[in-house]
Amino acid sequence: MAVSAKAKAKKAQTPKKRVTVLIADDQTLFREGIKDLLENEKSIEVIGEAADGSEVLRMAKKLRPNVILMDIKLPHLDGVSATRQIRKDCPETNVLILSSFEDEAHVMEAIQAGANGYLSKMLPASELVNALKTFANEGVMIPQPVMGKLIQGLRQMSNASAEASLVALTKTEIRVLALLGRGQSNKEIARQLECSVKTVKNHLNSIFQKLEVSNRTEAVVKGIEIGLISAEDSSSPPAIS
Numbered sequence: 001m002a003v004s005a006k007a008k009a010k011k012a013q014t015p016k017k018r019v020t021v022l023i024a025d026d027q028t029l030f031r032e033g034i035k036d037l038l039e040n041e042k043s044i045e046v047i048g049e050a051a052d053g054s055e056v057l058r059m060a061k062k063l064r065p066n067v068i069l070m071d072i073k074l075p076h077l078d079g080v081s082a083t084r085q086i087r088k089d090c091p092e093t094n095v096l097i098l099s100s101f102e103d104e105a106h107v108m109e110a111i112q113a114g115a116n117g118y119l120s121k122m123l124p125a126s127e128l129v130n131a132l133k134t135f136a137n138e139g140v141m142i143p144q145p146v147m148g149k150l151i152q153g154l155r156q157m158s159n160a161s162a163e164a165s166l167v168a169l170t171k172t173e174i175r176v177l178a179l180l181g182r183g184q185s186n187k188e189i190a191r192q193l194e195c196s197v198k199t200v201k202n203h204l205n206s207i208f209q210k211l212e213v214s215n216r217t218e219a220v221v222k223g224i225e226i227g228l229i230s231a232e233d234s235s236s237p238p239a240i241s
Contacts, residue, residue: 018045019136022065024056024082025098026074030121034069034098037125043133053077060090067136070115072099072106080113087114096135098128116217138185138216168210169228176203177223180216 021044025031031049038044048063050056052075060068068086072079083095096117097110107118117135119128169177172193179189186204190197208214211222223229 018043019067019132020045020047020063020065021132022046022048022050022056022059022063022068024050024053024068024074024079025071026051027071034128037129038132041129041133044129044136051075053079053082056082057085057089060086060093064090065093067132068093068095069098069132070095072097072101072110080109080115083110083115084113094135096132111217111221116215134185169207173203173207173210174228176200177207177219178229180204181220181223181229 021038023031023034023046025034028051031051035046035049038046047065048059050059054076056068056070056074057077070079070083074082079097079099083097086093086095094116095114096119097115098119098121099106099110100121102120110118119131123131175193176189179192184192186197186200189200193200204216204219207219211219213219213222220229
């Protein structure tokens with residue numbers, strides 16, 4: 001059935017859903033700078049600012065943002081503790097750590113608390129905006145340098161056996177997990193596997209169920225912890241035999 005010109009016009013005028021963002025940082029100039037940067041983006045809307053951990057908890061519950069840009073060092077309640085509480089109170093909100101600390105201890109602590117991503121404050125403005133857009137679409141953002149630190153930390157603390165999980169996950173699912181560890185998006189994984197994005201999503205759902213996790217970041221962390229993927233997997237994906 002043909003679509004009328006009026007219907008087409010109405011569809012064209014329908015705005016895409018904007019990503020709502022809450023900025024949590026104790027430095028006023030930094031918050032204002034990030035806000036000014038993001039307000040130039042039509043697909044992103046800054047709906048609030050918080051100067052300390054307690055305030056970000058209150059605003060997260062009230063505003064229910066899609067994304068919280070969270071600094072680690074916050075007054076009253078640090079960003080890691082705030083992240084842990086937000087994951088309980090607002091599970092639909094994704095937390096993206098934006099910090100000047102890039103050592104493995106801080107990265108590990110933030111990811112274990114439930115953060116979905118970790119970025120450096122030293123990123124150029126354009127890269128930060130692109131990273132935020134990717135994060136909003138994919139639900140995870142761990143650049144390769146940060147992933148390397150995460151892997152180092154997890155390898156040091158890993159003592160679990162992967163035997164049962166190796167049996168449970170198919171070879172394709174293990175490869176998908178390795179590609180996740182490299183920070184690849186669904187589209188990039190689909191190109192690697194020569195399949196559709198929908199098929200990749202099906203693989204991800206299966207991986208989440210088998211590893212008993214709820215998102216991509218947790219899947220990568222669990223995969224490293226139990227030995228399904230390693231530092232080598234994060235530099236070159238395993239071939240399917």
